[in-house]
Amino acid sequence: MGELRAYAALGAAQVRSATAYRTSFVVELFANMGATVFDVLAVLVLFRATPALGGFSLAEAMLITGLSAAGFTLADFAVGNVDHLKSLVRAGTLDAVLVRPLGALPQLLLMDLPIRKALRVVFGFAVLGLAVAANDIDWTPARVLLLVVAPVAAAVFFGSIFVSSASLAFWWVDSGEVGAAFTYGGRDFTSYPMSVFGGWFRGLFAYALGFAFVAYQPALALLGVPDPLGLPAWSGFLSPLVALGAAAFAAGVWRAGIRHYRSTGS
Amino acid sequence: MDQRDASVPTISRIGPFRASIATFGALIGSGFRRYATYRQATIAGTFTNIVFGFLRCYVLLAVAATAAGQRPAGYTAEQLATYVWVGQGLLAVIGLWGWTELADRIRSGDIAADLLRPVPPLAGFLAADLGRALHGMLTRFAPPLLAGAVFFPLHTPTRWQTVPLFAVSVVLAVVISFGCRFVVNASAYWLQDARGPITLWTLSAGVLGGLYFPLRLLPVELTVALWVATPLPSLLQTPLDVIAERDGPALQAGLVALQVVWAVLILALGALVQRRAERRLVVQGG
Numbered sequence: 001m002g003e004l005r006a007y008a009a010l011g012a013a014q015v016r017s018a019t020a021y022r023t024s025f026v027v028e029l030f031a032n033m034g035a036t037v038f039d040v041l042a043v044l045v046l047f048r049a050t051p052a053l054g055g056f057s058l059a060e061a062m063l064i065t066g067l068s069a070a071g072f073t074l075a076d077f078a079v080g081n082v083d084h085l086k087s088l089v090r091a092g093t094l095d096a097v098l099v100r101p102l103g104a105l106p107q108l109l110l111m112d113l114p115i116r117k118a119l120r121v122v123f124g125f126a127v128l129g130l131a132v133a134a135n136d137i138d139w140t141p142a143r144v145l146l147l148v149v150a151p152v153a154a155a156v157f158f159g160s161i162f163v164s165s166a167s168l169a170f171w172w173v174d175s176g177e178v179g180a181a182f183t184y185g186g187r188d189f190t191s192y193p194m195s196v197f198g199g200w201f202r203g204l205f206a207y208a209l210g211f212a213f214v215a216y217q218p219a220l221a222l223l224g225v226p227d228p229l230g231l232p233a234w235s236g237f238l239s240p241l242v243a244l245g246a247a248a249f250a251a252g253v254w255r256a257g258i259r260h261y262r263s264t265g266s
Numbered sequence: 267m268d269q270r271d272a273s274v275p276t277i278s279r280i281g282p283f284r285a286s287i288a289t290f291g292a293l294i295g296s297g298f299r300r301y302a303t304y305r306q307a308t309i310a311g312t313f314t315n316i317v318f319g320f321l322r323c324y325v326l327l328a329v330a331a332t333a334a335g336q337r338p339a340g341y342t343a344e345q346l347a348t349y350v351w352v353g354q355g356l357l358a359v360i361g362l363w364g365w366t367e368l369a370d371r372i373r374s375g376d377i378a379a380d381l382l383r384p385v386p387p388l389a390g391f392l393a394a395d396l397g398r399a400l401h402g403m404l405t406r407f408a409p410p411l412l413a414g415a416v417f418f419p420l421h422t423p424t425r426w427q428t429v430p431l432f433a434v435s436v437v438l439a440v441v442i443s444f445g446c447r448f449v450v451n452a453s454a455y456w457l458q459d460a461r462g463p464i465t466l467w468t469l470s471a472g473v474l475g476g477l478y479f480p481l482r483l484l485p486v487e488l489t490v491a492l493w494v495a496t497p498l499p500s501l502l503q504t505p506l507d508v509i510a511e512r513d514g515p516a517l518q519a520g521l522v523a524l525q526v527v528w529a530v531l532i533l534a535l536g537a538l539v540q541r542r543a544e545r546r547l548v549v550q551g552g
Contacts (some may be wrong), residue, residue, distance in 0.1 A: 027462025031469055038473045045483050049338035050329045174306035183316040188321050196328040199417075202322045 006102055010110040018115045028116040036120045037068055039191060040127055054195035055228050059134040061193060063222065066128035067215035068190040071154020077117045078161045079109055083179070086169035090188035092264030104258060105163070125151070135223060143222055146237060150218040153243035154190075157214050160243070160250035161186055167250075170257030182209075190214040195228045213242040274485055290393045291384060297397020307503035308405050311358055319354040323418055326479070344421035345510040349480055351414025353502055359399050359436065360408035360443045360501055362471045367391070368451035369460035381544065384451055388536050399440040421510055428511055431522055435505040438525040442497050446471070447530030452536070455543035475530050476503030482512070486525045493521075499530040 043065050047058045056064070085108065086092040097107050119205055127149060137143065165179030172178075186205075189197075194206045194216045206212035213235070220227050221236025301308075326346045329338050336342075341349065368391060371377045380387050414420060423429055449468040454460035472478060477497045481489050495498045504521045507513060513521070 021457065021459040024457055024459040024462035028465050031462060031465035034466075038469065038478070042473070042478050045479055046325070046329050049334075049483055050332045052332050053325075054328050058372050098272075172306070174304065174310065176304075176307040176310035177314040178310040181314040185314070185317050185321060188318070192325055192328075197324045200326070 003060055003102060007106060007110055010107065011113055014110065014113040015115060018113075025116060029119050030036070032114075032156065033120040033123050036073055036123050036127075038067055040069060043191065054193035056193045056195070060219070060223060060225070061130065062127070064193060064215045065191045065218045066124075066131035067150055067154055067219055068187060069124040070121075070128040070151040071124075071214060072158050072187045072190075073117070073121040074151065074155035075158035075162060077114060077121050079113045079157070079162050080117070080160050080183075081114050082108055082166040084108070084112060085166040088171065089169045089261065090173050090264075094261060095263050098258075098261075105254065132135045132222075137222055138224055142237070146218055146221055146239075150215075150222075150236075150239055153218075153240040154214045156243040157210070157239075157246045158183070158186065160246035163250040164246075164253045167253045167257040170260050178243040186211055186214075190216065209240045210246060213239045284542065290389065293385070293393030294397040294400065297394035299397075300394070301398050301401040302545060312406055312409045314359055315354040315406070316413045319351050319410050319414055320417075322354075322478075323350040323414065326350060327418075330481060339480055341480065341482070341510065341512060342421065343517075344419050345512060346480075347414060347418040348421040348510045349506050351411050351418070351420065352408035353477060353506050354414070355407040356436065356439075356502060356505060357477070359402040360439050361395070361398060361402065361447075361474065362477070362501065363468050365395075365447045366451065366460070366464060368448060369454040369464065372451075372454040372460075373458060377547075382414045386537075386540070388448060388533070388540055391448060392441070392533075395444040397438065403436075420453060423511060425511065427515065428508060428518070431518060432505055432509045435508050435522050435525060438522065438529050439501050439505050441529045442500050442525065442532055443471075445529065445536050446497060446501075448536045449532065449539055452539045452543060455539075455547060471498060471501060474498040476499040476506060480506075482507075493524065497532055500525045500528045 040062075043053075043061060044058075046053060047061070049055075053061050082105070085094070088097070088108075094104075097104050097111075100107065132147065161182050162179075165182050168175045168179060186209075189205050190211050194202060194212050197206065206216075212231075215225070217231065217236040218239045219236070221233060224233075226233065227235070292401075323346075326338075326341055326349075330336055330341070330343045330346055338346075342431055368387070371380065376409075377387070380390065380398050383390065385393075423432075446467065450463050451460055453463045457463070474481070474492055474496065481492060484492075489499075500521075504525055507521065508518050511518075
């Protein structure tokens with residue numbers, strides 16, 4: 001109970017500090033939502049020039065983008081600020097987090113809870129909702145369940161990517177932007193049908209790293225469209241399993257990283 | 267200590283003009299050395315640029331494959347690939363994101379020390395930023411372009427003036443990008459916390475600068491309006507259209523001329539904002 005109260009206090013302090021500069025906070029709230037708005041608009045702009053992208057119509061592509069946006073915004077809101085880890089490791093200030101009698105990861109997440117990102121989560125799910133309405137989906141109980149589970153699985157998957165790529169800083173302090181290739185890169189990658197990409201690049205990101213199962217395969221399963229790349233119809237239902245695998249991996253990397261952390265010398 | 271650090275001439279016998287040129291040059295050098303220190307971050311950034319290059323290139327090529335006449339917005343597939351990969355190389359040179367130094371110094375009160383210096387803040391920060399851009403050009407520009415050339419067919423410039431015009435366009439884009447960031451950061455003089463305006467800038471510079479997709483994909487009127495009414499397309503779209511030879515020689519030169527106008531306007535605005543701010547500045551901290 002005491003622990004929960006401590007976490008609540010950390011969170012409440014964040015709300016107070018975020019709203020201290022009101023103008024800036026409101027601008028940030030909308031600017032952050034704007035980032036996701038523009039991601040979705042980018043897909044619409046591409047469809048101005050072509051009737052189909054990678055063999056998918058606008059409505060079908062929007063379902064993929066919507067699943068990706070809903071999952072990513074939720075993950076970014078909940079754990080995205082684990083990004084700050086590299087500055088804590090560099091300065092050695094992670095010590096302060098480790099000596100407190102609370103979990104290191106939850107503390108880090110609540111130390112800068114990004115309330116400014118709340119509005120974009122709403123937008124991400126709105127896009128998903130509109131995309132579902134725009135497609136003529138043949139509803140079965142399995143598909144309804146998938147629609148509920150898939151965004152959550154996508155969020156767990158992206159959350160795991162956030163934690164694993166931030167943990168890189170434990171071994172490589174100057175890893176800088178490498179993490180962004182997988183977090184923001186992963187968001188952009190999952191926003192499009194996998195048939196758009198080619199060669200070893202698709203093999204690596206889509207299947208070796210599992211990004212195909214975030215939005216593309218679940219969207220195919222919802223639409224009942226066969227995969228032009230040849231995976232069976234049920235592979236969309238694998239998305240929660242892939243997400244759990246990613247979460248287990250992230251947990252392992254995080255624990256190993258915390259054990260590896262030696263603070264700074266000065 | 268590096269001996270050169272102490273040799274910045276501000277009062278000298280060689281005349282005020284040459285002295286200020288020497289000071290400006292020394293500040294460019296120090297900006298260059300500052301970024302040259304972070305070698306691993308340079309490698310990390312290059313890796314990320316290349317990953318995003320693959321992403322954007324595949325998406326635009328997929329659009330080209332099914333677009334009318336296979337020329338979306340008037341670009342051939344090779345021109346699109348050049349657009350993407352040169353853009354990924356230029357990203358770190360133009361430096362759209364991540365500069366909050368001025369806002370941080372205003373917030374912390376360190377700006378007081380800058381105001382005591384014999385170099386005005388606008389000129390001092392501009393010199394340091396040119397040094398940063400020079401470092402970016404030497405280290406960050408070539409690797410993405412090379413990766414692109416290995417995996418995709420690129421468009422090779424056919425007109426002799428394209429490459430020199432591109433070089434001029436890049437320098438102008440760096441100045442415009444700096445001017446915009448200076449003005450956005452300077453909002454901290456009034457707001458204290460400039461995170462909101464900076465986020466807004468980060469967002470609009472990427473999308474409306476032409477990074478995510480060529481702006482020519484938008485309706486023509488909107489593209490023209492953006493180009494004329496905002497400095498944003500002058501950041502990436504202009505240099506990229508120049509090197510991809512999207513337009514004829516006359517329009518190419520015209521777009522670069524428009525960059526000159528924006529560079530002058532944005533620096534003048536920066537100077538004006540700084541003067542206004544100095545009149546009302548209350549230094550933070552106790």
